[in-house]
Amino acid sequence: MASSGIHLTTLGHRIRHHRLDNGYTLDELGALVGVAGSQLSLIENGKREPKLSLLQAIAQATKTEVTDLISGEPRIDVPHSRSPSSGRRRVRCSGSSASRPCASRRA
Secondary structure, eight states: OOGGGGOOOHHHHHHHHHHHTOOOOOOHHHHHHHHHHHHHHHHHSSOOOOOOHHHHHHHHHHHHHHHHOSSSSOOOOOOOOOOTTTTTOOOTTTTTBBBBOOOOOOO
């Protein structure tokens, strides 16, 4: 699989992401898909290549698609609970105005 465009570590990270999003431990997901939690750990850490049938079971258990797990495209995460301002405070330098930003500091 690594030679077909996706690295096993990337696949493993995606599986872990979907497992955690669904609130499963390794053992819980393993029980749902019919493998030991230790086997899932090896897959998530890029040390084992899962069979397609196992990927299908993982995708079904985590409410996703196999293509989401094996796609060569990077996953785009949408922040879950961020305010439009990204939670940043606006800091005003003394003597500055909204039309004139603070002078940059030099080390």
